[in-house]
Amino acid sequence: MTTLTREDLSLSHIREINQLLARWNPLEVPNGIAPSEYLTYAEHLANATYTVFQTEDYLFHLLEEWTGLTKTDLNDEQRQELTALVHQIHRITCKTC
């Protein structure tokens, strides 16, 4: 049986979060670019110990920084998409869940 090291696990978390952010792709960059566009943020999220609310705050902060959109600018569908993303990321990063 192969044992995953902490580095392997962290890398796998970064990859998973990166895929989620690339799929979300709020900057609407082309497909070939999206997998690297959000890497820095995926690394940050993978290494942070955020609660669901902190993860949500962080994503809203990024959204505003990237697109100028704030929480109130989002429609129901966009808000639901973001909430789902927050929970998916939290499931990956939560050390105690």
Added chain:
Amino acid sequence: METTGLTPKELHREAMEAYSKALHYKDIGDQPEQVKSYAKNALNYEIEAVKILEKGDFAHAHYTKGVLYQSAATIALLLASYQKNRLEWYTIVSILLKLGLQVAQEPVLKLQLEEMQQLVDDKIASFTQSKEESLHNIQELIAYA
């Protein structure tokens, strides 16, 4: 193409806009000149962004050098497929990837760059499969030296 005064983030945005248009024309399929023109603009913007970061100006950077090199290499790869001297263009892509690998700090980005490097190396190798062809190419290069 005016780039003066733009931050790396703005230059990268301009590059992405131009690259999206290049891909749009690539999908349409019958306007290669448009693809080339937009891809060239995109690559110029991206190189300009990297140059600023390489100078050490990190104000309003938002992106790491590695990410921008990867992006530049992706655009250059598209441009390469529309060039007659493809081998030289693949070499440019390879150089961009090597430069990216030198500065990339993100482990996932390193893997992405390495995968892309392998792809480009394979493309370069396919140009030099035949010994006869390689020698002929060398002779051509000597003639133009």
